[in-house]
């Protein structure tokens with residue numbers, strides 16, 4: 001089949017727009033019913049690596065009708081002070097979801113912070129209880145980047161059942177949850193990392209290749225099976241030939257797109273969809289909180305009958 005270059009690109013923007021439009025409807029109804037959704041972002045210290053993400057979160061939350069508040073803390077804050085701030089947000093009924101932007105300074109144990117967020121307010125899906133849910137095939141709220149990556153693979157129309165998938169990178173926030181989501185969908189999943197003997201040998205067997213490492217041009221054309229779908233999750237800043245800073249992924253897109261049938265562009269691929277999924281997760285969290293509120297304060301049958 002001959003395909004134009006453009007049809008090979010799996011773009012995140014249109015899928016993100018669809019999700020945001022649906023979130024916007026849900027958010028408007030919830031707001032009218034007295035439950036306005038609100039997201040609180042926590043950044044600690046130097047925020048260069050997260051600036052783009054936070055900027056997009058703010059812009060898309062505004063589009064979706066979700067409140068957005070950014071709390072910035074100095075790099076020398078203690079873990080205890082941060083936990084106290086998170087507990088305050090947990091107890092605040094106006095706050096629907098809390099997202100802790102990574103990275104945080106090395107003296108702060110990120111896992112302790114993630115575990116401090118109440119599971120009902122964990123819109124990133126990074127609390128141990130949330131990660132546990134995806135292991136148990138309960139997939140309605142998954143880590144945003146992983147969910148965005150899998151959603152883009154689904155856009156190809158490929159049947160995930162029995163599909164040979166290789167994931168390069170096994171971080172807790174991206175690689176591992178992608179592997180669990182894909183296993184739940186019936187794919188056969190191989191996970192590679194820095195100790196894998198030959199990433200290339202595994203990658204070449206993949207019908208779908210996910211790459212989340214953080215190394216520009218790690219994946220070259222000779223590592224990709226002809227006709228495969230390539231999902232590039234990397235977001236790396238580098239200085240281009242014109243001297244300007246630019247964002248590139250982990251895949252050598254120009255050469256790989258000649259071999260692959262589908263490839264996600266960077267920017268414009270997984271990134272925009274990650275933000276949309278965060279907003280969708282916020283509505284999932286809101287609905288769970290409302291269900292709990294209803295169970296606690298809804299009119300009990302015997303009173304309603306009087």
Ligand SMILES: NC(=O)C1=CN([C@@H]2O[C@H](COP(=O)(O)OP(=O)(O)OC[C@H]3O[C@@H](n4cnc5c(N)ncnc54)[C@H](OP(=O)(O)O)[C@@H]3O)[C@@H](O)[C@H]2O)C=CC1
Nearest residue numbers: 145169170171174193194212213214233234235270271274
């Ligand atoms: N689009 C989005 O929404 C997001 C994009 N990102 C981007 O995704 C990329 C990965 O992020 P993240 O998972 O947080 O990064 P981490 O640094 O936490 O993880 C990188 C992973 O890559 C593995 N790795 C390192 N070198 C190699 C190699 N040569 N071959 C195979 N595997 C290797 C590491 O293995 P080991 O642990 O064994 O060393 C590790 O599992 C980054 O570019 C980041 O900016 C991240 C989050 C969101």
Ligand SMILES: Nc1nc(=O)c2c([nH]1)NC[C@@H]1CN(c3ccc(C(=O)N[C@@H](CCC(=O)O)C(=O)O)cc3)C=[N+]21
Nearest residue numbers: 049050052053056100101102235267268269271272274
């Ligand atoms: N707790 C936590 N969760 C994360 O998911 C997380 C994080 N911390 N820290 C930083 C990284 C990076 N990340 C991005 C997500 C989307 C875009 C994004 O929207 N990119 C667009 C726009 C790029 C642009 O405007 O230049 C694109 O790729 O097209 C970028 C970066 C999430 N991360």
